Amino acid sequence: xxxxxxxxxxxxxxxxxxGQSSDPLVTGCVLSxxxxxxxxxxxxxxxxxxxxxxxxxxxANMSLWKNTKYRFTMCNADDSKGKLILCIKDDANKxxxxxxxxxxxxxxxxxxxxxxxxxxxxxxxxxxxxQQGSGVGVVSMIK
Amino acid sequence: xxxxxxxxxxxxxQYIDLVKGRLxxxxxxxxxxxxxxxxxxxxxxxxxxxxxxxxxxGEAEKLSAEAIADISKNITSPVEIANLLQLMEVPFSPExxxxxxxxxxxxxxxxxxxxxxxxxADLGYLNMYExxxxxxxxxxxxxxxxxxxxxxxxxxxxxxxxxxxxxxNLDSLLFLSIDSYNxxxxxxxxxxxxxxxxxxxxxxxIEGQFLATQVMKQYPDPMLRDRIGxxxxxxxxxxxxxxxxxxxxxxxxxxxxxxxxxxxxxxxVRITYTLGEPVSVEKDGGLVITQTETSKVEMTxxxxxxxxxxxxxxxxxxxxxx
Numbered sequence: 001x002x003x004x005x006x007x008x009x010x011x012x013x014x015x016x017x018x019g020q021s022s023d024p025l026v027t028g029c030v031l032s033x034x035x036x037x038x039x040x041x042x043x044x045x046x047x048x049x050x051x052x053x054x055x056x057x058x059x060a061n062m063s064l065w066k067n068t069k070y071r072f073t074m075c076n077a078d079d080s081k082g083k084l085i086l087c088i089k090d091d092a093n094k095x096x097x098x099x100x101x102x103x104x105x106x107x108x109x110x111x112x113x114x115x116x117x118x119x120x121x122x123x124x125x126x127x128x129x130x131q132q133g134s135g136v137g138v139v140s141m142i143k
Numbered sequence: 144x145x146x147x148x149x150x151x152x153x154x155x156x157q158y159i160d161l162v163k164g165r166l167x168x169x170x171x172x173x174x175x176x177x178x179x180x181x182x183x184x185x186x187x188x189x190x191x192x193x194x195x196x197x198x199x200x201g202e203a204e205k206l207s208a209e210a211i212a213d214i215s216k217n218i219t220s221p222v223e224i225a226n227l228l229q230l231m232e233v234p235f236s237p238e239x240x241x242x243x244x245x246x247x248x249x250x251x252x253x254x255x256x257x258x259x260x261x262x263x264a265d266l267g268y269l270n271m272y273e274x275x276x277x278x279x280x281x282x283x284x285x286x287x288x289x290x291x292x293x294x295x296x297x298x299x300x301x302x303x304x305x306x307x308x309x310x311x312n313l314d315s316l317l318f319l320s321i322d323s324y325n326x327x328x329x330x331x332x333x334x335x336x337x338x339x340x341x342x343x344x345x346x347x348x349i350e351g352q353f354l355a356t357q358v359m360k361q362y363p364d365p366m367l368r369d370r371i372g373x374x375x376x377x378x379x380x381x382x383x384x385x386x387x388x389x390x391x392x393x394x395x396x397x398x399x400x401x402x403x404x405x406x407x408x409x410x411x412v413r414i415t416y417t418l419g420e421p422v423s424v425e426k427d428g429g430l431v432i433t434q435t436e437t438s439k440v441e442m443t444x445x446x447x448x449x450x451x452x453x454x455x456x457x458x459x460x461x462x463x464x465x
Binding site: 026027030031033035037038039040041042060061063065066067068090096097099108109110111112113114115116117118119120141143 | 213218220222223226227229271313314315317318321322325366369370373376377414416421423425426428429430431432433434435436437438
């Protein structure tokens with residue numbers, strides 16, 4: 001009986017939480033994109049520690065359009081072990097951009113991308129060195 | 144609070160999965176979703192429609208669960224189209240809005256979901272032009288429609304209304320509006336109501352396409368012309384999105400035919416690519432990357448006229464019963 005009660009409690013709490021407005025991490029990240037940025041989409045990422053770090057683990061597709069300047073802003077939760085990184089590939093699997101510079105080891109918190117080729121791109125997210133963490137990648141359009 | 148919600152979410156999922164004994168199958172399905180590649184066959188420098196017509200109905204059905212999630216992210220946001228119109232200095236026009244949609248007259252879930260998509264696109268257009276008076280009317284229709292298909296809980300109407308009236312925070316308004324639609328979309332998909340999610344997405348696209356093509360008629364512009372031509376890239380995905388339901392629900396038949404008609408109009412539009420390496424510059428702590436690879440649309444005036452006509456017919460047919 002106790003087991004069922006606890007389960008019900010969990011379910012009720014889950015329903016209540018999901019009914020609340022958005023995650024402060026997401027809203028904070030949206031607003032940090034800047035006054036001239038118009039929100040388009042966000043990708044919420046939560047990953048455990050990677051077994052191997054050969055490939056970025058969170059993948060999603062998104063269409064990007066020619067003559068548009070996009071801003072990709074990456075934000076991490078405080079308890080994340082590494083910074084969120086983004087790598088975008090085109091439909092031919094060619095890397096178009098990466099927020100992590102392998103030569104210097106630097107991770108950029110945002111990238112402005114001036115798109116000149118319309119198409120469907122693959123957005124790949126992970127945390128530095130395959131660390132565990134949660135974060136959000138916000139896509140905005142720069143006016 | 145965040146940690147608690149993550150923990151609860153984990154616990155609930157574990158519990159449900161274990162009870163149903165489906166954990167193994169879910170892991171397999173997740174692995175397929177994570178590691179499978181979408182259709183990316185074009186390396187010839189030209190975009191062509193995949194032979195989707197030859198995909199058996201059963202195959203299309205299997206694709207739908209993962210495809211919907213992807214495709215919903217691919218549809219051109221009406222916000223992007225409105226932004227392009229503002230860049231072209233096209234003035235706002237209420238004529239482009241589907242104001243004839245009466246939420247009270249949408250009787251079936253099919254009509255409600257489709258209208259929800261159409262009005263969602265209109266809301267994006269209104270928000271970008273900061274037409275708050277009209278957006279309040281649209282918002283109340285959206286509320287009725289969302290409640291009609293039992294997803295009203297995901298739309299924070301009061302906050303969106305407040306932000307609409309207070310023009311100071313457009314980004315928060317856009318975020319809340321789009322996020323509400325995303326939550327509805329996800330909820331419908333997660334609860335075996337993927338056909339309604341598909342309808343919503345198709346509705347958004349059809350209205351965005353109507354807006355772009357109508358403006359093109361009045362204010363011809365090469366950038367907008369390209370954007371209309373480039374819709375060929377995602378049209379096949381939209382057809383794929385509807386395909387599992389074309390023969391299952393009678394209401395879908397006409398919509399599927401309309402999308403096929405649109406595909407026919409786009410068939411000879413050519414999209415070609417030229418190669419180039421991206422150029423990156425560090426600026427203000429961030430990175431600015433300019434893509435030198437380009438896409439080019441080749442579309443005759445006749446092809447464009449055909450697309451404008453069919454876009455108008457399809458959209459007007461959908462809102463005519465109001």
